Amino acid sequence: MTRTPVNVTVTGAAGQIGYALLFRIASGQLLGPDVPVNLRLLEITPALKAAEGTAMELDDSAFPLLKGIEISDDPNVAFDGANVALLVGARPRTKGMERGDLLEANGGIFKPQGKAINDHAADDIKVLVVGNPANTNALIAQAAAPDVPAERFTAMTRLDHNRALTQLAKKAGVTVDAIKRLTIWGNHSATQYPDIFHAEINGKNAAEVVGDEKWLAEDFIPTVAKRGAAIIEARGASSAASAANAAIDHVYTWVNGTAEGDWASMGIPSDGSYGVPEGLISSFPVTVKDGVYSIVQGLEINDFSRARIDASVKELGEERDAVRSLGLI
Numbered sequence: 001m002t003r004t005p006v007n008v009t010v011t012g013a014a015g016q017i018g019y020a021l022l023f024r025i026a027s028g029q030l031l032g033p034d035v036p037v038n039l040r041l042l043e044i045t046p047a048l049k050a051a052e053g054t055a056m057e058l059d060d061s062a063f064p065l066l067k068g069i070e071i072s073d074d075p076n077v078a079f080d081g082a083n084v085a086l087l088v089g090a091r092p093r094t095k096g097m098e099r100g101d102l103l104e105a106n107g108g109i110f111k112p113q114g115k116a117i118n119d120h121a122a123d124d125i126k127v128l129v130v131g132n133p134a135n136t137n138a139l140i141a142q143a144a145a146p147d148v149p150a151e152r153f154t155a156m157t158r159l160d161h162n163r164a165l166t167q168l169a170k171k172a173g174v175t176v177d178a179i180k181r182l183t184i185w186g187n188h189s190a191t192q193y194p195d196i197f198h199a200e201i202n203g204k205n206a207a208e209v210v211g212d213e214k215w216l217a218e219d220f221i222p223t224v225a226k227r228g229a230a231i232i233e234a235r236g237a238s239s240a241a242s243a244a245n246a247a248i249d250h251v252y253t254w255v256n257g258t259a260e261g262d263w264a265s266m267g268i269p270s271d272g273s274y275g276v277p278e279g280l281i282s283s284f285p286v287t288v289k290d291g292v293y294s295i296v297q298g299l300e301i302n303d304f305s306r307a308r309i310d311a312s313v314k315e316l317g318e319e320r321d322a323v324r325s326l327g328l329i
């Protein structure tokens with residue numbers, strides 16, 4: 001039976017993450033090796049030519065699953081019939097820019113995109129926001145889409161999750177596939193909290209296997225939380241291939257589910273679990289079945305974790321208050 005292609009919209013398609021992402025989507029890595037896709041590329045007008053160049057290269061790759069490519073600078077066109085939307089394009093912070101200016105500039109992007117998703121996307125739309133500040137940009141887009149279930153708007157913390165897996169694996173002298181149930185809590189920012197207290201290494205409690213709280217507090221957590229800045233310092237540009245890889249992982253997991261006995265980290269609208277105020281888009285441990293995610297319940301949160309989760313959630317609350325006072329939500 002021939003499957004109907006899934007419409008995947010990617011914003012910021014001519015940027016560096018876009019370049020690392022589009023070829024992997026077209027090859028079947030986002031949704032699965034038997035799922036045909038139509039790509040819809042959204043860019044700002046001055047970047048349309050560069051997006052056309054990327055589309056030429058996609059054509060030249062002759063991906064059997066790629067059934068069509070459309071390029072537009074109009075969100076109403078790019079999100080028309082979208083089943084999956086990857087919101088990558090954002091306004092980066094530039095020299096001298098205040099935090100409020102950054103939020104306002106991104107509001108100018110994510111509010112109209114949220115409205116276009118509301119008005120034109122398919123009923124089963126799933127949205128992943130990658131562009132920073134990802135959690136609050138997702139909140140802005142979600143608030144502008146009142147007809148779309150709030151839980152369809154998610155923010156990416158999978159890169160943080162993957163970074164934490166590797167740091168923990170190195171410390172324990174294992175490979176990443178030995179680790180399960182690691183969690184990123186909170187914001188995709190330096191306040192995020194990578195939690196190993198519920199994680200397992202070859203079935204044993206990770207915190208006990210490591211047995212080194214000093215390393216946890218002074219090495220592991222800051223290394224993961226500040227990894228984005230370290231990449232910028234080293235490359236002279238922010239992470240691109242690893243960010244695209246995490247976006248692929250996030251959507252693949254959301255569509256195809258988590259493995260038995262494991263979970264993933266996703267930035268999702270809080271239902272009030274673990275004391276995170278309802279509605280904030282915060283990272284949680286989730287399991288996914290049949291395209292629907294659920295927050296892992298019943299985890300005991302010790303004082304060490306509680307203080308760090310609270311600090312990151314506090315920052316999310318402040319970002320929400322700032323965009324609220326700007327009239328963006």
Ligand SMILES: NC(=O)c1ccc[n+]([C@@H]2O[C@H](COP(=O)([O-])OP(=O)(O)OC[C@H]3O[C@@H](n4cnc5c(N)ncnc54)[C@H](O)[C@@H]3O)[C@@H](O)[C@H]2O)c1
Nearest residue numbers: 012014015016017042043044047089090130131132159243
């Ligand atoms: N959540 C994460 O883990 C994570 C990781 C890495 C990067 N990021 C963020 O992802 C974003 C993109 O990074 P990049 O390296 O690809 O940046 P980039 O500057 O290379 O590309 C961004 C692209 O977005 C486009 N764009 C700007 N406004 C747009 C709009 N209104 N509609 C459509 N496109 C628009 C730009 O023209 C540009 O081509 C940044 O905000 C970055 O901070 C997030």
Ligand SMILES: O=C(O)C[C@H](O)C(=O)O
Nearest residue numbers: 132227228229231238239
């Ligand atoms: O783009 C950035 O500011 C960093 C990025 O969010 C990352 O975590 O690599």
